[in-house]
Amino acid sequence: MRDRADLVIVGGGVIGLSLAYHLARLGFSDVVVLEQGYLCFGASGRNGGGVRQQWSTEENVLLMKDAVRRYRRLSQECGYNIWFRQGGYLFLARDDASAATLEQNTKLQNRLGVPTRLISPAEARRIVPVLNLEGVRVCAYNPTDGVLFPFPVVWGMARIASDLGVEINTFTRVTNIDVRGRQIVKVVTDRGAIATRRVVNAAGAWSPQVARLAGVELPNKPYRHEILVSEPVKPFLDPLVSDLSNGTYFSQTMRGEICGGLSDPAEPSSMESGSSLRFLSRMSRSLMRLVPQLGSLKVLRQWAGYYDETPDGQPILGRVDAVDGFIQLNGFGGHGFMMAPAIGQLAAEWILRKAEHPIFSTCDLGRFARGEQRRETFSIG
Ligand SMILES: Cc1cc2nc3c(=O)[nH]c(=O)nc-3n(C[C@H](O)[C@H](O)[C@H](O)COP(=O)(O)OP(=O)(O)OC[C@H]3O[C@@H](n4cnc5c(N)ncnc54)[C@H](O)[C@@H]3O)c2cc1C
Structure with missing residues (x-):
């Protein structure tokens, strides 16, 4: 392991590796990535791979438009097939408030060039004929959203970054960050400094x-989020379907498996990562309500x-007041x-001072102290 670097990235998940990849592509590779486990050890190796542009703020719609553009060419750029399939996202609203949000979001997204359509349940059934849409008021459908396979994204970005000179150290845990005054001096790991x-x-x-x-104190809190995958079945589902009433989402992989999860408002903040029977039964019930034919589907994992x-x-995103760098x-x-390729590019340009971007001042840690919280009304998986 190198004993000095211009920049050290802690975390070999999609965010750290996307930054490393974009920095290296901009010609800056005096960078070391430190990962306590294997690549994909964290959330980046456990997620549903959903990529959508249906958001409720201009910043996030534009960010995700850019991310989709980047994901469309990533397979070619990194020589790994990331299986990005643009089958769309179909949101289902069952109450007035969710219906109003979809309507408002659709107008914003259309203005920004995202082809979302507000459609009736009857139209939604033409897109996914097996859906039971009883009780659904209105749906929003964007055919250019999609789903990808997370592992090759992480591996592909890591490989290119490493080919371009970034050093990636797995099974290397950061145990201290030595700060003198306001200045970082070194990063200490269980394999050296x-x-x-x-x-x-x-x-x-x-x-x-x-x-x-x-x-430095951050206000972030970890929450367990559970997900499952079924045995493969004949392809019947193009879009990722998301029911806003309880946060259920599910899509069908290229191999035919159904993969999905749902929110659990009763989940406390913790570093618990075990699987629960509660999730299995809530998810099964929700899925069977939406697609009754899935009643005899076997869950693989x-x-x-x-x-x-x-x-x-x-x-x-960005600097903190107390510690320079x-x-x-x-x-x-x-x-x-879904945000990783766009954030990686913006952060690389910002770090190299090639471009400023307001996101690094509006989304910084200081916003909480300034009372400038940024509520996105459409925060669903
Ligand atoms: C079940 C599930 C489904 C999801 N579905 C989606 C989805 O459909 N679409 C979507 O966009 N997002 C989804 N997400 C969220 C997405 O996976 C995360 O937002 C994203 O992967 C975060 O990437 P990251 O690099 O910030 O974190 P991580 O992937 O968790 O990477 C952080 C890394 O830092 C390492 N690390 C921590 N401490 C140290 C240390 N001291 N020293 C060295 N290394 C350290 C960890 O080992 C870890 O590998 C989902 C998440 C889950 C859990």
């Missing part, structure tokens, strides 16, 4: 622990990962995978 003046905290659900090593949640559901890229909740 690296002298550096710049550190990026891309440690996902572990970010508050990593920040504390440098004396269920697992869990963490959502790294901030108080306003938006990530923490300590950059945050964390707090992505259930959306870090």
